[in-house]
Amino acid sequence: MWLLGWITLFGFGFAGMALVFFFQGQSMADLWRGHWYFPWQLLAGALTGFLGAHLSKWLIQRSFFEKEKFRYRKLINHWSWSAKGIVFISICAGVGEEMFFRAGLQPLLGLWPTAVGFVLIHGYLNPLNWRISIYGLLMVGLIGFFGFLYEEAGIVAAMTAHAVFDAVLLFWMTAGGETMGRSEGET
Numbered sequence: 099m100w101l102l103g104w105i106t107l108f109g110f111g112f113a114g115m116a117l118v119f120f121f122q123g124q125s126m127a128d129l130w131r132g133h134w135y136f137p138w139q140l141l142a143g144a145l146t147g148f149l150g151a152h153l154s155k156w157l158i159q160r161s162f163f164e165k166e167k168f169r170y171r172k173l174i175n176h177w178s179w180s181a182k183g184i185v186f187i188s189i190c191a192g193v194g195e196e197m198f199f200r201a202g203l204q205p206l207l208g209l210w211p212t213a214v215g216f217v218l219i220h221g222y223l224n225p226l227n228w229r230i231s232i233y234g235l236l237m238v239g240l241i242g243f244f245g246f247l248y249e250e251a252g253i254v255a256a257m258t259a260h261a262v263f264d265a266v267l268l269f270w271m272t273a274g275g276e277t278m279g280r281s282e283g284e285t
Contacts, residue, residue: 099177103190110194117202129201132252139251143258146247150240150259151266157236166229171271179272184265192261200248200256209249213242 118124132139158167177183195216204212217223222234240263248256 099179099183099187103187106187107190107194110198114194114197114199114202117198117206122205124205129253132254134251134255136254139255140258142247142251143255143260144262146243146255147259147262147264148266150243151263151270154233154236154240154263154267155270157233163229163233166227166233174268174271179268181269184268184272188261188265188268191264192257192259196244196248196253196257196260200245201253204245204248209242209245210238213238213245216241 115126118126118129134142157163199212199216203215207215214223217234217237220237222230222237224230224234244256244259247259
């Protein structure tokens with residue numbers, strides 16, 4: 099898990115910075131500065147990520163989604179999670195993936211094609227599985243909103259939203275950072 103975090107942070111991060119450097123007329127300083135004051139970007143991102151995660155959690159808890167929830171919980175809990183690990187992987191994904199998709203690709207492809215591509219790559223739009231595709235449609239909307247945050251507020255807002263979203267769902271899916279070797283509700 100730690101290696102995956104570093105690869106996501108640096109691989110996606112440097113690829114995104116290369117796209118900004120070679121194909122866009124924006125300096126790295128302007129990219130990191132954004133349009134909103136830094137604390138406002140953090141606040142907007144944290145609120146968006148938190149609300150988006152709870153909306154996703156609400157959908158995941160619907161009875162029609164039980165089979166997928168079990169499958170994803172099993173997949174996620176393949177690793178032994180700690181609170182520190184969840185925060186680390188969430189920050190790596192938030193920073194690395196948003197640098198690539200939002201700062202690197204979105205200005206070249208547009209907001210909605212980038213959002214759909216992001217969700218497709220994560221496997222949430224599957225014509226053979228209507229349940230996961232319903233979740234995928236929600237994700238397209240949420241990821242589109244992350245893209246809107248990037249355009250209006252700045253990259254820090256999008257990174258924060260992504261990191262908080264991932265952290266909230268991972269803490270929930272792993273029962274607070276403890277490896278799940280028991281069913282939900284057992285102590």
